[in-house]
Amino acid sequence: xxxxxxxxxxxxxxxxxxxxxxxxxxxxxxxxxxxxxxxxxxxxxxxxxxxxxxxx
Numbered sequence: 001x002x003x004x005x006x007x008x009x010x011x012x013x014x015x016x017x018x019x020x021x022x023x024x025x026x027x028x029x030x031x032x033x034x035x036x037x038x039x040x041x042x043x044x045x046x047x048x049x050x051x052x053x054x055x056x
Contacts, residue, residue, distance in 0.1 A: 007031070010029050011026065011037070011049065012041075012049075014028060015049055015056050016052055016055065016056040017056060019056070020053070021053070022053055
């Protein structure tokens, strides 16, 4: 759980601070399946990764 949280935190930083696409952020943080990444991201941050990317 700790390692997953660290990966998701890094993905959030990538999405918020750059024009990185959701797929690129997922792959860069070790997620092979976009659906798994999206579910885990939403569970941790309460929003879809695409919402974070749009704000970034």
